[in-house]
Amino acid sequence: MTSTIGNKPTGNSPVDSILSYWKKHSKDILPPLIGILSFLAIWQLLSSTGITRLPGPLSVWTNERTRILLMYPFYDRGGLDKGLFWQTLASLMRVAQGYSLAAIVGISTGILVGTNPVIDKALDPIFQFLRMVAPLAWVPIALVALQQNQPAAIFVIFITCVWPILINTKEGVKQIPEDYNNVARVLQLTRKEYYINILFPSALPYIFTGLRIAIGLAWLAIIAAEIVMSGIVGIGFFIWDAYQQNYISEIILAVIYIGGVGLLLDRSVAWLQQAIIPGQK
Template sequence: MTSTDTIEPIRLAPPSAPGALHAWLSSIARGFLTHVLPPLLIIGFLVLIWQVLGSRPGASLPAPTKVVQDTWELITQPFYDRGGNDVGIAWQLLASLKRVAYGYSLAVLAGVSLGVLVGQSTWALRGLDPLFQVLRTVPPLAWLPISLAGFRDGHPSAIFVIFITSIWPIIINTSIGIRNIPEDYRNVAKVIRLNGIEYFTKIMLPAAAPFIFSGLRIGVGLSWLAIIAAEMLIGGVGIGFFIWDAWNSSRISDIILALVYVGLVGYALDRIVAFIGRKVTRGTAAS
C-alpha cells in the first residue's frame, strides 16, 4: 500500500427503523383520512348548523354551547352519588347496562337454542315459526304491562322486556344459519360418525356462526332500545328514567346530553359484539 492510498470507510445500509416508522405513520394518516376525518367533518358541520339555529331568539332547543354550560357538572362529575336517584349519569348508564346484560344474556341462551331447534327440525319450524313471526311484531312497551302484572316489580319486568324484544332476531338468524349449512358438511359428519355433541360443536356452530352473530348484533341494539323505553315507565335509577325525569323537570340540556351518551353506548355495544363475532368466525361475520 502506497502512501497515497486511503482506506475507504465502510458504508452501512440505512437502518430499516426509519422506513418502518414512516410506513406506520403513513398507515395511521391514511386511516385517519379514511375513517376518522369524514365523520368528524360531518358531525362538525351538523353541530355548526345546530349552533346557528339554537342561538336564534325564541329557539326551541338550546345550542351546543348552552348544553355544555347547563350540563357541565354531569359531564365533569359522572360518578357523584347524593343518595337515592340523585346520582351521576355514569351510574345511570351502568344501571341500564346491568339490566341489559341480564336480559340479553337470557335472550342469547334461549334464542340460539330455539334457533337450532327450528333450523334442525322441520316439524318445529312449521309449528313455531308462525308464532315467532306474530310475537316479534309486538312493540317492546306493549310487553311492559304484562310483565309488571306477572312479576309485580319493575326490575324483573324491565329484564323481561329486554329478553322478549331481543330474542327474535337471534332465533331467526340462528335458524337460517342452521338451515344453510352445506350438505357436504353433513355428509362428512356422517362419514366420520360424529355424535350429537361433536356435530353441534364442530360442524353446526362454526358453520352457522356468521348468521348467529348477525342476529346477536341486531339483538343487542334492540336490547338497548328496549331498556331506555322501559325505564321511562318503571322509574328508579337508569338512563331511561333519567331522560323522563329531565323532561318532567324541563331540563332539555340534560336530555340532549343523555341522548349523546345513549348513542355512544349503543355504538360501543354493537362494536363489541361485532369484534367478538370477527374473532369467533375468523373474519367471516359481517362487520
C-alpha cells in the same frame, strides 16, 4: 485525536407517530369529522336564531347543571340522585341480564327448531307473531305479571331481543350445506361431534348477525322501558325526569351517553365476531 459524533435518537417520537397515523387515515377521519362539526354548527345556529326552542349543543357546557353532570359523572347522593355513570351502569346491568338470557334461549331454541322441520312448522307462526309486538307493549304485561320494575325491565329486554337471535340461528342451521350433513352421516358422527365440527362453525355467522341486531334492540328497549317505569335508577328514567323538570340540556347530554354506549355495544359484538370468526365482516 478522537472526535465524538452525536447519534440521532432511534425510534419514532410521539409527534412522528401521530403524523404518520394522520397521513394513513386522514381520508377516513376528515369526512365524518367535517360532517359532525357541520351538523353541530347548523344546530347551534338554528338554536341561536330562535328557529327552534331546542338548546344548542353548547348548552351542554354553558348550562351549570349539565356542566356538573358532564364533569362529575361518578357522584352519588343516594336514591335517584346519581351521576350519569351510575345511571348508565344500572341500565347496562339490566341489558346484560336480559340479553344473556335471550342469547341462551334464542340460540338453543334456534338450533332445536332448525334441526327439526316439524317443530319449525309448528312454532314459526308463534315466533313471527310475537316478534311483531313492540317493546313498549310488553311493559304493562310484564308489570302485571311480575309486579316489580326490575324483573319487568329485564323481561322486556329478553322478549325484545330473543327473536333476532332465535330466527337467525334457525336460518343458519337450515343453511348448512347438505354435503356436510352427508359427511356427518357417513362418518357416523355423534350429536356432540356434529354440533362442534359442523353445526356451530357453519351457523356462527348467522348467530352473530342475530346477536349484533339484538344488542342494539336491547339497548333501545331498556331506554323505552325505563321511561315508562317510574322510580328506578337508569338512563331512561333520567331522561324522563329531566323532561318533567324541563332540563332539556340534561336530556341532550343523556342522549350523547346513549348513542356512545350503543355504539360501543355494537362494536364490542362485532369485535367478538371478528375474534371468533376471522375474516367475517
